Amino acid sequence: MSVNIKINNAVKKFGENTVISDISVDIKDKELFTLLGPSGCGKTTLLRMIAGFNTIEGGEFYFNEKKINDMEVSHRNIGMVFQNYAIFPHYSVRQNVEFGLRNRKLDKAVVTEEADKFLKLMQIYEYRDRKPEQLSGGQQQRVALARALVIKPDVLLMDEPLSNLDAKLRLEMRQVIRDVQKEVGITTVYVTHDQEEAMAISDRIAVMDFGVIQHIGTPQEIYHRPSNTFVATFIGRTNFVDAHYLANKKLVEVGEYNFKVDNISLEKNNDVILSVRPEDFLFHEEAKTSLKGVIKDSFFLGLNTHQLVELQHNKQLVEVIRESSLENELPIGEKISLSIKGHKVNLFSKDSKENLVKRS
Amino acid sequence: MMSRSQKIFTYFALSIWAFIAIFPIWTLIVNSFKPQKEIFSNPFGLPQTFTLEGYKAVLLKGNFGTYFLNTIYVTVISLALIVFFGSLAAYALAKWNSKASIFLYVFFIAGLMIPIRLGTIDLIRLMQFFSLQDTIWSLIPVYVAMGMPISIFILTAFVKNLPKEMFDAAKVDGASEWHIYLKIVVPLLRPAIATVAIFNMMKIWNDFWFPLVFIRAEESRTVALGVSLLFGQYRTDWTRALSTLSLAAIPILILYILLSREFIKGLTAGAVKG
Numbered sequence: 001m002s003v004n005i006k007i008n009n010a011v012k013k014f015g016e017n018t019v020i021s022d023i024s025v026d027i028k029d030k031e032l033f034t035l036l037g038p039s040g041c042g043k044t045t046l047l048r049m050i051a052g053f054n055t056i057e058g059g060e061f062y063f064n065e066k067k068i069n070d071m072e073v074s075h076r077n078i079g080m081v082f083q084n085y086a087i088f089p090h091y092s093v094r095q096n097v098e099f100g101l102r103n104r105k106l107d108k109a110v111v112t113e114e115a116d117k118f119l120k121l122m123q124i125y126e127y128r129d130r131k132p133e134q135l136s137g138g139q140q141q142r143v144a145l146a147r148a149l150v151i152k153p154d155v156l157l158m159d160e161p162l163s164n165l166d167a168k169l170r171l172e173m174r175q176v177i178r179d180v181q182k183e184v185g186i187t188t189v190y191v192t193h194d195q196e197e198a199m200a201i202s203d204r205i206a207v208m209d210f211g212v213i214q215h216i217g218t219p220q221e222i223y224h225r226p227s228n229t230f231v232a233t234f235i236g237r238t239n240f241v242d243a244h245y246l247a248n249k250k251l252v253e254v255g256e257y258n259f260k261v262d263n264i265s266l267e268k269n270n271d272v273i274l275s276v277r278p279e280d281f282l283f284h285e286e287a288k289t290s291l292k293g294v295i296k297d298s299f300f301l302g303l304n305t306h307q308l309v310e311l312q313h314n315k316q317l318v319e320v321i322r323e324s325s326l327e328n329e330l331p332i333g334e335k336i337s338l339s340i341k342g343h344k345v346n347l348f349s350k351d352s353k354e355n356l357v358k359r360s
Numbered sequence: 361m362m363s364r365s366q367k368i369f370t371y372f373a374l375s376i377w378a379f380i381a382i383f384p385i386w387t388l389i390v391n392s393f394k395p396q397k398e399i400f401s402n403p404f405g406l407p408q409t410f411t412l413e414g415y416k417a418v419l420l421k422g423n424f425g426t427y428f429l430n431t432i433y434v435t436v437i438s439l440a441l442i443v444f445f446g447s448l449a450a451y452a453l454a455k456w457n458s459k460a461s462i463f464l465y466v467f468f469i470a471g472l473m474i475p476i477r478l479g480t481i482d483l484i485r486l487m488q489f490f491s492l493q494d495t496i497w498s499l500i501p502v503y504v505a506m507g508m509p510i511s512i513f514i515l516t517a518f519v520k521n522l523p524k525e526m527f528d529a530a531k532v533d534g535a536s537e538w539h540i541y542l543k544i545v546v547p548l549l550r551p552a553i554a555t556v557a558i559f560n561m562m563k564i565w566n567d568f569w570f571p572l573v574f575i576r577a578e579e580s581r582t583v584a585l586g587v588s589l590l591f592g593q594y595r596t597d598w599t600r601a602l603s604t605l606s607l608a609a610i611p612i613l614i615l616y617i618l619l620s621r622e623f624i625k626g627l628t629a630g631a632v633k634g
Contacts (some may be wrong), residue, residue, distance in 0.1 A: 053528055074534045086525035090547045100533030144529075151533060303429075 002187050003063040003154045004029045005050065011058030012045050012211075019045050022210040023059075027189060028203075032181050034190045036198040038234070043191045044159055046208075050189060051157050052076055063154055074103075076155075079148030079186075083160040085140045087132050088196050092141050093130040094119065100151040114150055121180065123331040132159065138169040145177070149184060154189040156181070162197060167326035174201055185326040195235050199223065199227040224344070229352035234276045239318040241311070243274035245356075252347065255313030259292040259342040261360040262347060266347075272356065273348040280304065290337035293318075295330055305329055385609070392602035399598050414603030424604060427578055427586040431609060434496050434582060435564045438503035438555050446503070446511030446556060453512070453518035455527065465516065474504050476502065478512050481550035481574055487574055496578040499570055507560040514559075518552040519545065554622030558615075583608045 005027040012020040020042045027033045027222060031054045034062040035043035048054040052073035061068050067258040068076055086094050094115055101111040122142040124135075132140055141161060148156060161177065162170045178201050181188050192198050198205050199219040207222060207230075215227040229240065244253045247269050251258045254274060265270075272328040285291055292312040299306040305324045310317055320338070331334060362370065391399050392414050394407040402408065418424045453465050457488075483502060485492075492498040522545070530540045546553070571585040583604065590601040 051532065053531075065367075073528075073531045074536070078532055080529060080532045082525040082529060084523055086523055086529040088530075088544060099530070099535075103534035103539065147533070191367070273397055345554060 002030050002185060004031075005057065005155060005187060005189070006062040007046075008062075010046065010049060010061065012042070012049060012054060012057065013057045018103060018211070020049075023213055025206060025216065027187060027265055028069050029187055030185045031203045032188045032190060033199060034198045034202040034205045035208055036192055036195060036234075039193055041208040042211035043145060045125065045192075045211075046138075047157055047159055047191045048188055050155070051078060051080055064346060073126045077151070077153050078155045079151060080157045081141070081148050081154035081159070083146065083159045085132075085137075085144045085164070087140055087143050088145065089132050092129050092131055093135070096132070096143055097146045100147065101351065106309050110153045118146040118150040120184075121149075122176075136169075137165050138173055141165065141173055142176070147338060149180070150185070152243050153186065156186045158188065161190075162192070162194075167265060167343070170180035177201065180235060195359055197344050199235070207234060209234075218308075225355060225357060226275075227355050228230045229273065229275065229348050232346060232348070236277060237359070238275045238277050240272045240348075241276060241318065242314065243272050243347070245255065245270050245272045252342070252345075254291060254340075255311065256340070257289050259340055261342050261345070261347070261357075264356050265358050266356050271350055273350065273352065274317070275346040275348060276340055277344065278342045279308075281318070281320045282339045282341065283320075283322065284337040284339055290339055293338060295332050295334045295336060295337055298329060300324060300329070330355060386600055388609075389606055392599065392606045394447060394599065396597070396599055399602075405447050411599070414597075414599035414601075415607070417597075417600045418607060422586075423581070424583070424586060424607075426488050427428030427583045428611075429609070430496050431565060431582040431584075431608075434499050434503065435561060437562060438500050438507065438564050441500070441504045442507035442511050442529060442560055443553050443557060446508060446515050447546060447553065448551055449508075450519050450549075451452055451541055454516050455524075465512070468509055468512045471505075472513065473575060476506050480569075483570075484573060490538050492574075494580055496575075496580050496582075498574040499567075499582075502558075502570055503564045503567070506563070507556075510559060511556045514556050515549060515552050518549055520633070522548055551622045552621040558619050558623050559614055561612060565608075 002306060005025075006026075007025045010020055010023045011018070023046060035046060035094065039044045045054060049056050052068070053073065056069050063076070069135060088099065091099065097119060098111050098117045101114055106114075116125065119128050122145055124139060124142045124146065127139060132143065135143065143165075144161070158177070162173055165173060174197060177190075190198075190201065199222075201220060204216060204218055204223055206213045209230050215222055215231045217225075222231060222235050226235060232238045232240075241254055243252070245261075245264065245266055246253065246258075247264075247267055250260055250262065250264065252261050252272070252274060292311070296309050296310050297308040301324075303324065304315040304321050307320045307322070307330070308317055309320050345357075348354065349356060387404060388476060390406060391403065391414070393401070393415070395409055395411050396406065398409060420564055449468070453461050453468075484611060487493045487498045526544060527540055530544050535543065567582075568584040568588065571582045572588070574580055587601055587604050587608070590597050590604065
């Protein structure tokens with residue numbers, strides 16, 4: 001059975017220090033929900049509150065209708081996967097997977113059968129009699145995942161499960177986790193600081209900073225319409241350019257250049273922060289009104305070429321990404337003309353707190 | 361890689377150390393097979409007149425069987441209690457983070473700096489009060505108390521080195537604290553427990569002081585106390601004394617060999633990343 005998780009006004013304090021001041025979130029049944037944020041943002045703290053390893057100083061936590069605030073960890077029926085795997089080194093792979101089943105005093109035949117099923121699902125059946133030290137990091141994490149799932153938990157919690165793996169294995173295990181999560185159909189809370197991993201794996205993401213959820217949404221929503229400048233920079237890359245919004249003409253002015261935007265929730269002319277993703281600049285041979293700049297540096301990365309451009313009107317540096325071409329790239333020092341894909345940009349208020357683009 | 365001269369030096373130093381360690385044992389064993397006279401005329405060589413008189417006397421006359429059994433009881437029961445309470449305390453102290461736990465830890469460790477023999481007179485009074493004098497039960501609590509500080513010191517350091525997530529994982533899997541202690545902590549602490557056991561075993565097995573002050577009754581004597589009776593003021597039966605000591609070394613050697621593999625693991629644990 002799988003559940004939805006409801007958290008109302010959660011508060012966490014360590015002594016006088018408030019780590020989480022007020023978090024409310026609904027995690028849907030069978031959803032892969034990611035808590036994403038820089039280290040120290042409180043994401044692991046929140047996960048450990050759901051698991052029951054941290055005390056809860058305020059608010060309510062529910063699995064379906066059941067309040068779990070004061071429930072023992074061992075009674076919450078959760079599975080958990082840790083960054084350092086935390087598999088028991090003195091047990092074989094099979095004994096590790098069977099550990100939780102044995103604690104439930106199940107029939108021996110059932111224990112073996114269930115363990116076999118998950119050993120096979122995680123493709124570690126052939127290693128079942130080995131000791132963990134004889135396995136690679138990826139295989140160890142498969143054992144940890146099998147151990148977490150075999151007890152048929154209501155909720156699966158994962159605390160940076162891929163951080164100890166090398167880049168290639170990380171991609172592979174990312175896929176494994178996603179596939180297994182969908183196949184088993186279990187509500188999953190996943191903690192990571194890696195935004196790319198979060199986007200690839202999640203149904204929805206909560207971006208956290210300073211113990212506050214900055215934005216909850218699908219990967220697409222968070223990338224295209226970030227709720228504030230923190231989210232805009234934390235998810236992907238972006239350039240912030242000082243700009244001015246003309247409300248009556250619905251125009252954004254950047255130096256001499258301007259372009260039209262719709263759906264702006266601003267009634268008056270105002271200074272704004274314009275956020276442009278590096279891939280949303282266009283190069284022009286010659287344009288009547290364009291953003292003028294000089295190429296300062298250039299990095300060829302295969303598929304794309306990244307270029308640093310100094311804007312002529314205010315000497316601000318912006319990063320521009322273009323698909324690499326076979327011809328020679330524009331040399332450093334070259335004067336260029338840019339335009340901006342107006343429908344993809346975001347405008348933020350000067351205090352960085354609010355995205356002024358109305359969400360459709 | 362060590363250079364040739366480094367190697368020669370290392371082996372030279374180790375040989376000297378081995379000689380220092382083995383020489384007394386050699387002297388003990390060869391002399392236990394010699395008659396009294398030859399011990400003085402030829403103390404270090406192999407016996408010229410081979411005799412088993414000493415061993416016969418030990419095994420057939422007197423109460424050395426009782427002494428051995430007493431010593432084994434005292435040692436094994438004390439060790440079991442030290443390891444049990446020590447590992448429980450270590451698990452609790454390592455997992456529980458607060459000022460109180462630090463205070464308790466320091467309180468235990470402080471015992472390392474205070475020689476327990478300072479309290480002998482009070483201990484005698486205590487044993488009189490509980491009517492434990494002249495029984496081996498007077499020795500066991502004293503040895504357990506004596507062994508606690510070093511055991512808690514070593515075991516706590518080991519538990520702290522175990523990844524905390526392992527306990528969390530076990531809890532998530534529905535294990536109780538007892539279950540975690542028995543199924544996770546104790547098996548993983550085996551090298552440390554062996555270290556603690558060997559360390560305390562020597563002290564308890566060889567202790568002369570507390571049996572001397574607590575025990576007068578023949579049936580409660582330990583080997584160390586029994587052997588002392590063979591050293592008279594005017595005359596000492598060396599053959600018999602050395603035979604007794606050789607026999608007394610056997611159980612401890614067996615225990616040492618059994619535990620030594622784990623013991624060495626314990627000494628080198630943490631030295632290299634696993």
